[in-house]
Amino acid sequence: MSTMIKMVRSFAAVAAFAIATPALAAGEGPHIDRQEWSFAGPFGQYDRGQLQRGFKIYREVCSSCHGLRLVAFRNLAEEGGPSFSEDQAKQIASEYTVIDGPNDDGEMYERPAILADKFPSPFPNEQAARAANGGAYPPDFSLLAKARAAHRGFPWFVFDAFTQYQENGPDYIYSLLTGYEEDPQGIEVPPGQYYNHSFISGNFLAMAPPLFDELVEYTDGTPMTVDQYARDVSAFMMWAAEPHLEERKKIGFRVMVFLIVFAGLLYFTKRKIWRNVEH
Known part of the structure; x- marks a missing residue:
């Protein structure tokens, strides 16, 4: 019961x-x-x-x-996406700058992005992002x-x-x-x-x-x-x-x-x- x-x-x-x-x-x-x-x-x-x-x-x-x-420039030209051509994706990538390295002198350097690169963040770190946005x-x-x-x-x-x-x-x-x-x-x-x-x-x-x-x-x-x-x-x-x-x-x-x-x-x-x- x-x-x-x-x-x-x-x-x-x-x-x-x-x-x-x-x-x-x-x-x-x-x-x-x-x-x-x-x-x-x-x-x-x-x-x-x-x-x-x-x-x-x-x-x-x-x-x-x-x-x-988390998005790479090459993704813009892949099937199932925005369907940009490869040349268009390359042009878009070239408008961004990414940090690469180290070079032969052990230093990091900037270069134009390529298709294999991912979109760079607008701020170097979270603290910088917060400082710029109140x-x-x-x-x-x-x-x-x-x-x-x-x-x-x-x-x-x-x-x-x-x-x-x-x-x-x-x-x-x-x-x-x-x-x-x-x-x-x-x-x-x-x-x-x-x-x-x-x-x-x-x-x-x-x-x-x-x-x-x-x-x-x-x-x-x-x-x-x-x-x-x-x-x-x-x-x-x-x-x-x-x-x-x-x-x-x-x-x-x-x-x-x-x-x-x-x-x-x-x-x-x-x-x-x-x-x-x-x-």
């Missing part, structure tokens, strides 16, 4: 947690709307034009503070789209497993870039801080609004708006964090087809072997 009571109590506790968790999650973090991405879903692919525009945003707006230290540390962009996201909590992450929703990272980055508000009513913004209703760690952050309409020139006719800029750089950051997404999805589809065929073969084999055996 006592065992049955314990089981009932345990079930009640789990049920209470399941009911309370969504409310807690909703109260603790900002609401992040889901966006439409070309790379969403089991057959999603990156939009090459969007990746190139996103890289342009990164290079002209973000690279002065945020690094991309104590705030600008995060590296390499894995940010996978590392930063608004947690959806239970039971939503269970549904996400079935719907294959994996874009909460770029959704959050887009929402953050478009979530700045000037002088929100009834809220006092600390000096040197900016109000953003989508920021996970409170609503104040040290980064000023980085995007403005017509800030970066597009030559393909794409609207030059904050909304479009935010979408493009968010997609680029997703590629930086997961450059083999398309290949992963192709392999996953092949595996699923194989498992379905294999299961069918096992079923018919079982029926053939055991059809004349009495049970």
